[in-house]
Amino acid sequence: MRNLERLLTGLLLLATLPLIAQAETGRELHEENCINCHAEMEGGDGSGIYTRENRFIDDRDSLETQVQRCASNQDLQWFEDEVEAVADHLDEEYYDF
Template sequence: MPYNKSIIAASLMSIISSPVFAGDLSEGARLHQEGNCLSCHQTRPYSKIKTPNFAKLEARVNGCSNQLNLGWFEDEVSAVSHYLDATYYHFSK
């Protein structure tokens, strides 16, 4: 039986856009700790005032990575962003 390409594409998109798996969150937590992020963010850890959505969160995490020369790759920035979202921001409800 031939497969419908649009059904396959829709299935792949749902996998790609699905919530983060626990493994990704644990990787984000590990990187967050190794990056010593709370050394700068300790007084008011994370707030939606300056970071009102997930796209800005990811951009800020990438900025911190660059500023501190952490050398995080895109997937690592994403893992930390998802960890921060799950722990503090809750954009992905």
């Protein structure tokens, strides 16, 4: 019985982990690959580039396009879901589309 409980708890954990990982991944990918350059341009943690008055991203589609563009500039070969995870993160923190 105890073993069965352990097994079920384990399975439940395995099933939920990817969801948690996804949210973390966007933040982490962004921290690892995106902040340096923006920080050089805008100072601070670089997030000013997402909140500046003349920012040019005005909807979710163009956000994803720009994430992809900046990633490609770095020779990062991101999959669709990585682009999406980073766009989710930026959307949540700064853009609010």
